[in-house]
Amino acid sequence: MQSQGKKGKLYVIGTGPGDPELLTVRAMKALNEAEYILGHRKYIEMISGVIKGKKVIKSGMGREVERVKLALELAKDSVVALVSGGDPSIYGIYSLVEEYILKNDLSVEMEIIPGVTALCAASPLLGSPVSGDHAVISLSDLLTPWEEIERRLIHALRGGFVVVIYNPSSRKRKSNLIWAMEIVLRVRGDVYVGIVRDAFRDGESSMVMRVSEILKEPEIVDMSTILFVSGEETIFERGRMLTPRGYAGRYSLQV
Numbered sequence: 001m002q003s004q005g006k007k008g009k010l011y012v013i014g015t016g017p018g019d020p021e022l023l024t025v026r027a028m029k030a031l032n033e034a035e036y037i038l039g040h041r042k043y044i045e046m047i048s049g050v051i052k053g054k055k056v057i058k059s060g061m062g063r064e065v066e067r068v069k070l071a072l073e074l075a076k077d078s079v080v081a082l083v084s085g086g087d088p089s090i091y092g093i094y095s096l097v098e099e100y101i102l103k104n105d106l107s108v109e110m111e112i113i114p115g116v117t118a119l120c121a122a123s124p125l126l127g128s129p130v131s132g133d134h135a136v137i138s139l140s141d142l143l144t145p146w147e148e149i150e151r152r153l154i155h156a157l158r159g160g161f162v163v164v165i166y167n168p169s170s171r172k173r174k175s176n177l178i179w180a181m182e183i184v185l186r187v188r189g190d191v192y193v194g195i196v197r198d199a200f201r202d203g204e205s206s207m208v209m210r211v212s213e214i215l216k217e218p219e220i221v222d223m224s225t226i227l228f229v230s231g232e233e234t235i236f237e238r239g240r241m242l243t244p245r246g247y248a249g250r251y252s253l254q255v
């Protein structure tokens with residue numbers, strides 16, 4: 001006999017940088033529909049105002065595999081929302097869900113809802129640093145060997161890209177930031193770096209510093225910070241960082 005259980009579904013939802021006003025309409029709908037909400041403690045707390053009355057299962061860092069297993073188990077016959085800060089596919093939980101499904105040959109009713117990633121939230125606070133080609137790198141060596149991170153950073157810098165840095169530092173990994181800034185200094189020089197902490201959260205701050213200044217005060221950068229290293233074309237004027245797209249070369253921008 002076939003199971004009479006009701007049909008489950010897994011939503012993997014990007015919750016954006018923090019402010020619930022930056023949740024998408026679709027994310028809101030899915031959160032409303034969900035019976036269970038699973039996620040990292042920090043991201044669940046940020047959306048606590050919009051998930052009242054739901055069965056919430058919070059866990060900490062390092063518990064991702066457990067969280068994904070539980071979400072998939074519950075999603076067999078319940079509507080489950082697995083939430084990830086920013087966008088779930090950018091240094092988020094979604095790739096692990098796909099990997100787990102592939103490895104175990106599961107068939108799951110699933111919908112992925114994109115979110116505003118930290119890069120998109122933070123860049124307009126500085127100006128328009130990522131309007132041209134850019135490369136995105138995470139300095140977290142929890143899952144990636146440091147030698148690989150370093151190699152990719154050097155290539156991105158040599159390529160002239162604006163380099164956006166996620167996971168620039170943590171309590172345990174202060175040295176990664178210092179090593180990365182030393183590489184920037186060596187390969188690109190003492191350029192300007194945009195620093196945004198806690199974009200669209202309480203305590204939001206943004207500033208632009210030279211690499212040498214960051215090396216003197218590395219504590220300015222923590223795990224809630226994202227960095228924008230100037231590319232070949234990036235300028236910093238009147239307090240704004242800008243990578244022009246080239247309009248001035250083609251059109252007159254005079255009043």
Ligand code: SAH
Nearest residue numbers: 017086087092117118166167198199223225
């Ligand atoms: N999936 C997330 C990224 C998770 S990795 C996203 O799409 O945004 C965690 C890193 O993202 C942090 O170390 C930090 O570098 C960056 N980050 C996430 N939210 C941020 C915010 N509100 N302000 C600044 N940086 C943020």
